[in-house]
Structures are given as C-alpha cells and as structure tokens.
Amino acid sequence: MTLEPGLYHLLFISTALFFIGVYGFFTRRNLITMLMSIELILNSVNLNFITFDKYLWPGKMDGLFFTLFIIAIAAAEAAVAIAIIINLYRSHQSIDVENAEDLKY
C-alpha cells in the first residue's frame, strides 16, 4: 500500500460506494430513495470498469464502452422506474414499498 493513488485505491472507492448503495437498499423503504441507492451501485460498477480499462487493459477501450452502455441503460431504467413510481403514487397515494403489496391494481 502506497500513498500514491493507483488501482487499489480506485477499487477501494468503487467497493465502498457499492456497499453504501447496498446499505441504502436494505434500510430504505421509500421507492425513490431505493432508486437512488441503485444509481450509486451502478456508478460504482462504472468506476470499476474504467479503473480496469485504465490500469490493466490500456488502449483496448472495452471497459470504456461497457461504461458508456451502462450509463445509457441506467438512464432508460431510471426513466421507466420513475414512470412506475408516479403511477403507483396515483393509485395508492404512497410510494412506500410496505404499502405496494397488490399484484394487480
């Protein structure tokens, strides 16, 4: 372990961010905050891909493209999730997961 930032430091940040997101996913009961935790998890994965792309496979750009596609899919996922959340709020007046227990409404 050195003080100079390198591969291991970035992996530490990425892992820490992933588990912060998992903690939020476990403890939160509001759908929007759970979505925020998922965004944190996706970002940690992106950081991991970029780190490996820079330090282990430089010049190949595979990690870079995975990150780009993950960002695009995350945007689509957030949009669909928010549409579902707003629809749920209209029918239940609440976005708490404990209240959303009907299969079909």
Added chain:
Amino acid sequence: MSGSTILFYLLAALTLSCGVLSVTTRQIFRAAIYLLFSLIGIAGIYFWLQYQFIAAVQIVVYAGGIAVLIIFSIFLTQQAGEKLPKQKIGRKIFSALAVFCAFALTMVQVYQHEFSNIVTDAAPATVRNIGEKMLSTEQGGYALPFEVISMLLLAAMVGCIVIALRSKPETK
C-alpha cells in the same frame, strides 16, 4: 504529496461522504442533493483518470438528467419538508453489519490478489478513437450494441409514456 494526489483524495472523500449522507439522511430532498454531489465527485474522478469523454457523459446524463428526474419525481410524490419515517434500529444494525462484513471480505480478496502487469502511464483514449470504434463493424467494433441501445432507449421512452399515461375516467 503532489497536487494530483491531494486532488484524488479530496474527490474520493467527496464521493464517499456524500454517498453515505445520501443513504442515511431522513430528508428525501437532501438525499437527492447529496446523490447529485456524489455523482459529480465520480465525474471528477473520471477527469482525474483522464477519461474526459466519460466524465462529460457522466455529468450530462447523471448530474444533468437522472438527478433532475429524481428531484422532479420527489416534488410530484412527496409533501415538501416531510421527513421519512424512522427505520427500526435492528434493521439498521443488521444491514450495517452485513454490509461491513461483505465490504471487508471483498477488500481482503482485492488486496490479496496480485494484479499482473499494471500499467500506470497509458495514453488516454481520444474522442476520435472512441467514435471510430463505436461505429466500426469489424472485429471488436461496437456498431451492433450501439444500434441495440438506440432501440432500447426508444422502447423505454414509449414504455414510459404508456405507463405514466393518465387512465381515462370510467364514467362520463
């Protein structure tokens, strides 16, 4: 301790502390703002790694798009100033313990693993290289995933409109 090192640690501290605050604060609007700063910190780390294109995409899509979308949906579904209900302390402790153990296990695995041939001074990918590879149809090109993503975005857009469409009133 050079300026670049200090900058890296500052960005890391910003990202992680804002991430922690985002999942622990009880005011949902503040959680969204902390999430925004965490995403900006990650964009800063991409800049630090000299991946300028990814950093720009991160700022445009995450900080500009998803954070604003989340803030809008908070305004649509939440009474302003209302705090989230308190969680059970047992659930919090159990989650923190489980997450900490998993984190420690993963970090032990990472530090024990010797990565071979770490390259520290690689030339960063230019936007020209990225564009050429993204639209290349040869071996290792990304033209097909690019087109599939465009179809996925279109499908997601149509799906959002259909889901969020206000249903017609039953009686008239």
